[in-house]
Amino acid sequence: MTAWPIPRVSVLTKALPVAFGLLAVVLLSEPDLADRTRLALQTLLVIIWCVYIVQLIATIRTRPAEEGRGAILIVDLLAVAVPLAAFLVASDPRDVSLACGVWILKPLRDSTAFRLVAKVLANEARNLIGVVSIFGIVLIVAAVIAYFVERDAQPNSFGSIPKAMWWAVVTLSTTGYGDAIPQSLAGRVLAGLVMMCGIGVFALWAGILASGFAEEVRRLDFVNKWQLVSAVPLFAQLGAPELAGIVRALRPRHVPAGAVICRKGETGDQMFFIVEGRVGVAAAAPVELGPGAFFGEMALITGEPRTATVTAASAVTLLSLHSLDFQILLSHNPAIAETIRSTAAERGSAKLGS
Structure with a gap:
């Protein structure tokens, strides 16, 4: 069992x-x-x-x-x-x-999602409080005007500012229960303006929260990728600015054991760095590569199809680098370029390139 x-x-x-x-x-x-x-x-x-x-x-x-x-x-x-x-x-x-x-x-x-929500609310607290202030001002102004316009015609619904405030909340949130409806022309015009203000206020809330979520997700993604990139020995010699540039270019990829990462004969548009796990290279002399190694670079250097199939020997965490970012990396980091080219040359001579 x-x-x-x-x-x-x-x-x-x-x-x-x-x-x-x-x-x-x-x-x-x-x-x-x-x-x-x-x-x-x-x-x-x-x-x-x-x-x-x-x-x-x-x-x-x-x-x-x-x-x-x-x-x-x-x-x-x-x-x-x-x-x-x-x-x-x-x-x-x-x-x-x-x-x-x-x-x-x-x-x-134990939910990371709700921790993310709490983090976003804390980061955007000042902006959200500002929108709440606008909401409160519009709410009070609308209630006062509605009370002044409708109090005599509908004392049960608008006979006091607190009663009119309930109508203002329902209208500003565009809920529209229909229990309190202005009867006069001025009241209906006011209701239309309050509805449009409500749409604008809630759009501000949504925009602030959406941008806050996007920023926090980008930050967390950057931190995670930084940790992965810094674990690759090839990048240990880089300073923080160079490493930050590579972090933005590399894309994490998790591959289960037994999955094919790249196949012999296909066009190569990216190379891979191994962070965790091991891969098997099915070449003339099969080999396994472990953490810190890289593969797939020859297809980017020569432009020829891949010469070997690479399979995940275990669950693998990779960092992929696409061809355009690869050329930028080589032009800005001569030491890394030399390491990659020399490794590619050795593999090419032994027919281990992929």
């Missing part, structure tokens, strides 16, 4: 309690649920709550001081404290199970 990989087991052990717990919360809201079924679901919630107590203790005792530890601790604490507080305070038993809905936060504790 084949054992499951540890990461898969870890994901299941984290996801299943959340899934079963939230399913129990949903089912317990049914008023006609059988007593035996209700008791079984409540017992399941208690068991999951006990599991989260153990997890909270483990977080407190074993987590070192690391980035994101505070958020993880808060989520684990809420998962235990909120249901307990509901059990001690709530008068309606339904509220106790409803409090377990806080477990929806559990997937966030």
Whole structure:
């Protein structure tokens, strides 16, 4: 019997309690649920709550001081404290199970996606606050004008600024519930202007968040590629500016074991640097290349088709360099160019080029 990989087991052990717990919360809201079924679901919630107590203790005792530890601790604490507080305070038993809905936060504790969201919000906080200020100003101005224009015609909907503010929120967000509608011409013109302002404000929010996400993803991608490139011995001699240029040119590629990376006879438009793993070169004298080695350069130097098939002997992490970037690299870095050309010459003489 084949054992499951540890990461898969870890994901299941984290996801299943959340899934079963939230399913129990949903089912317990049914008023006609059988007593035996209700008791079984409540017992399941208690068991999951006990599991989260153990997890909270483990977080407190074993987590070192690391980035994101505070958020993880808060989520684990809420998962235990909120249901307990509901059990001690709530008068309606339904509220106790409803409090377990806080477990929806559990997937966030280890999620890189939500950490990325938090990072973007922190980076763009000043711009977002500025847009919120614009939203607030438009909201108040629209509510005051709507109150002045519609208060006599519709006292129930616009009889006070707070009432008019509800209409302004609905209109500014372009939701349009239809529970409060201006009757006068001035009120309808105001509604149209408020809608257009709302579209503009939400477009600003979307633009700020989109650019923030794109910038953060580019930064993370650059850092990851920098780590990969710096692990290649051929680039160890380069300074930071030269290395940064190569980082932008190289593209990471992960290849599973047994996959063909390039085939004999095909046109070569890129060469490869091995970061992790090993590849097999099926030439006249087959060889294996490991971390730090490169291949595929002869097709770029001579312009001829590839002369060997290269296959991943194990899971491989590669950095690919396309022909145009290859020529730029050779022209700007004579030492690297000499190393690549001399290696290509040796392989050509031994018919190991690919």
